[in-house]
Amino acid sequence: MDKRLKLLIADDDSDTLYVYSRLLETEGYEVLIAPSASECLRIVRQERPDLILLDVRLPDISGLEVCRQIKADPHLASIFVIQISGIDISSDSQAEALEAGADLYLTKPVEYRKLLAHIQALLRIKSGVSSALLDQQKRELDSLDRLSSAPRASVAAQMFAAPPLHQNLPEIFDHLVQLYGDLLDLALQQRAYKIDHNIAERLHAIVDRLGILKAGPRDVVDIHRTALNRKAAGANLMKAQAYAEEGRMRLVEMMGYLVSYYRTLSLGADSNRSTDGHATRPSAEE
Numbered sequence: 001m002d003k004r005l006k007l008l009i010a011d012d013d014s015d016t017l018y019v020y021s022r023l024l025e026t027e028g029y030e031v032l033i034a035p036s037a038s039e040c041l042r043i044v045r046q047e048r049p050d051l052i053l054l055d056v057r058l059p060d061i062s063g064l065e066v067c068r069q070i071k072a073d074p075h076l077a078s079i080f081v082i083q084i085s086g087i088d089i090s091s092d093s094q095a096e097a098l099e100a101g102a103d104l105y106l107t108k109p110v111e112y113r114k115l116l117a118h119i120q121a122l123l124r125i126k127s128g129v130s131s132a133l134l135d136q137q138k139r140e141l142d143s144l145d146r147l148s149s150a151p152r153a154s155v156a157a158q159m160f161a162a163p164p165l166h167q168n169l170p171e172i173f174d175h176l177v178q179l180y181g182d183l184l185d186l187a188l189q190q191r192a193y194k195i196d197h198n199i200a201e202r203l204h205a206i207v208d209r210l211g212i213l214k215a216g217p218r219d220v221v222d223i224h225r226t227a228l229n230r231k232a233a234g235a236n237l238m239k240a241q242a243y244a245e246e247g248r249m250r251l252v253e254m255m256g257y258l259v260s261y262y263r264t265l266s267l268g269a270d271s272n273r274s275t276d277g278h279a280t281r282p283s284a285e286e
Contacts, residue, residue, distance in 0.1 A: 037061035071101030
């Protein structure tokens with residue numbers, strides 16, 4: 001194989017660790033071993049293996065709970081998990097493992113050729129999914145690039161004839177990209193760990209700055225596209241996909257907030273016209 005795929009074996013039985021690791025190494029895989037659940041989770045977060053052979057019975061935490069934690073983390077969820085048990089062989093146990101997120105459930109003793117065939121099949125699926133995700137991400141970024149480079153016809157241009165932020169105020173634009181990128185990180189944490197990071201409030205704060213700067217929807221797209229490119233450059237495939245999925249929702253929200261901002265501004269201007277006979281313009285203090 002061109003690239004050594006990385007497998008992790010988590011089992012508290014030293015003989016199992018030795019036999020499986022030696023056999024799989026002869027097939028060309030890079031093999032990591034963990035005798036406990038805590039060590040398994042540490043290695044998973046540090047090494048990001050392609051597939052885990054996970055014993056259901058581990059001394060500190062059950063293999064089912066380990067699987068739940070892995071599959072609940074968007075940075076790790078794409079890792080295939082094969083749960084293996086020599087005790088819990090009932091259909092209910094198999095169902096519980098699959099409900100915990102396992103991709104496959106096998107019972108000991110596992111005939112080696114059968115185990116190897118399952119491993120190879122799952123890794124082929126992962127390879128195909130990875131290629132599809134790469135194509136999808138490239139299409140999305142290409143589409144945003146085309147939109148960003150199209151002739152400017154934005155709310156800001158129509159109302160204030162403002163040039164693009166990235167040209168007119170590059171330092172401020174870069175700061176807004178950083179804020180939006182940080183927001184995407186917080187949004188992924190919120191999704192994975194159920195922590196409330198007040199994403200809507202933070203997004204409103206970014207849009208308020210955009211409104212003060214007389215920015216338009218094209219500037220929103222520029223910020224979104226630039227932040228996604230930066231995040232994808234330093235992320236693995238599945239994390240890049242998580243950023244893209246989260247970004248789609250935030251882009252739509254930001255567009256809606258900006259439209260609302262200008263609608264409110266327009267209503268305020270109409271009110272001022274009716275009262276004073278002339279329109280007012282927003283200031284940086286508003």
